[in-house]
Amino acid sequence: MSKTNTGRFFEDYRLGEMIDHAVPRTVSGGERALNHMLYPARHALYSSDAFAQGCGLSASPLDDLIVFHIVFGKSVPDISLNAIANLGYADCRWLAPVWPGDTLRSTSEVIGLKQNSNGKSGVVYVRTTGTNQHGQEVLQFVRWVMVRRGDPDAPAPETVIPELKDSVAASDLVVPKGLDFTDYDFTLAGEPHRLRDYTVGEVVDHVDGVTVEEAEHMLATRLWQNTAKVHFDATAREDGKRLIYGGHVISLARALTFNGLANAQMLVAINGGAHANPCFAGDTVRAWSEVLDTAPLDAPGVGAIRLRLVATTGGEVGALKGDDGKYLPHVLLDLDYWALMPT
Template identity: 65%
Template sequence: MGKTNPGNFFEDFTVGQVIEHATPRTITEGDRALYGALYPTRFAIPSSAPFAASVGLSPAPVEELLAFHVAFGKTVPDVSLNAVANLGYAECRFHRPVVPGDTLSTRSEVIGLKQNSNGRTGVVYVRSTATNQRGEVALDWVRWVMVHKRDQDAPAPETVVPDLAKVVDPADLVLPEGLDFSGYDVAAAGEPHRLGDYEVGEKIDHVDGVTLTDAEHMMATRLWQNTAKVHFDVQARPDGRRLVYGGHVISLARALSFNGLANAQLVAAINGGSHAAPAYAGDTIHAWSEVLDTAETSAPGVGALRLRLVATKGRDESMTLRGDSGKYAEGVLLDLDLWALVPR
């Protein structure tokens, strides 16, 4: 038994601790194909090598969220194997496209700790960085996760809550080298809408829905080598249900957003995100988006849309995020704030 890894508990973390995560992961064309089998994604850049080349990206990158899930999965055995729930994200930037053949490795630094008042759990804040085989940063992000304590009587650490930016400044977005939308093919992309066609405050109902199954969400989570017990083991939760990995809901919502945001081709940053409620097999996921901001970029023909992407259990035609109390409305599963690159 001494050779197995039970995972870290809350009292095992210290502020400033750096963790080098195991098992670098090489991305393949098989990952691209399986991602498309799991999620109804149709964005032209990761779907079409000629389209990607026409906007300056060759070879065609995989979906940004595929890279995020792989990089995130590396952190799970060390950070969230004993988690109650992943709570949120901030300051996520995609620094360069990930292409088949790239190998991602991830390291994390603990930047905050806060024991909960019940004394049984605490929140751990980590900043994680994924690099490729050349040592170049592919993406980095902050997340915070609620983790069980091993010993309820263990003393609480000093509370440290990091000060995190509410939004990535558009000037700090990293644009892929060579990206050029000046000859953008709207017919191949699937929609004519450009940056100027979207107004701040506009809401878009993405219409379509996907019903979750245990087989698909467990397959996806294994694909990312995410070993969190709550996604696989019905004995890991008191209710005897497998919790759907929050990233699975993110990818479904992003894929569903194609209908109305087909030209939001590349995710440049995730400003923040919250998993507002758990999701389970049998739930039907719908999505809607709100335009929060627009920005110009230095790349030819490329603009940026700041979007709130919301996933709901069932379709919410009223597109309501919060109730009168200020809490998330019933049925809201995900509230994700992101920057996407679109043609001007």
């Protein structure tokens, strides 16, 4: 029997099954520093303990996307090693901050299965949960991937497609305990704009561009212990190109939003997202945002802003899809998320 992981096939998943993902991870100030090194990240709450304390937290938590990448990365060997395509995510919510010293684990529940009509593959829906060393849930998201069948004779499972909301309701957003933007320091945060200064439909061009090198995306993807072959092995794809991990593009684009959205401090939910086109080394990544919604929240001085974040390799700001309804070739990412902002 081979001792190496060849990944699961479609027929290996059972509805309701819980999968414990391997390799828990303790994070430290090292991961925080690396996040600054890998992405042009400048949101003050993730940069300064003093600033975070001024916002009612005990210290600066780890960037929300660090948590996302680590929890996601752990699920790759069990969920997407044989994936033909990552089809989407939904209902992603951050549930508690992660601090230096915390240890993260990740588990997934199979919540839906649908064999494709060609019988050669199927769609697996999982709800992945990240927990800390106290068993407290820190992140939860649903994703669905198309997975190959290994055994052509295995019976097809009953089709179950989970009901997924189009977006997380503002009332379901979890505000970190103690968060208080009453004494928020707009000068140190970098911009004066508060929630009421943004109007639905407004588009913000984040101006800057970052050219990506092979070494950079591989360093990042490894840091999150995501070991999917296509990101690291130049011989894995026919065109000899390494595919940049989609999450790397998310972190790059989110960091670029500082210029215009410096006060969209904490991510609290991702409503959905699409990696519209692959990103490769040599691409210069740019970003623009569209304000989709705003909502009041219970925490003092804290409101929510819903944003579409679009990463591109150029093209016109605001242009997303062509007449055929397909993403324009220069669009890399179309992400719909909620962030917390002072009111």
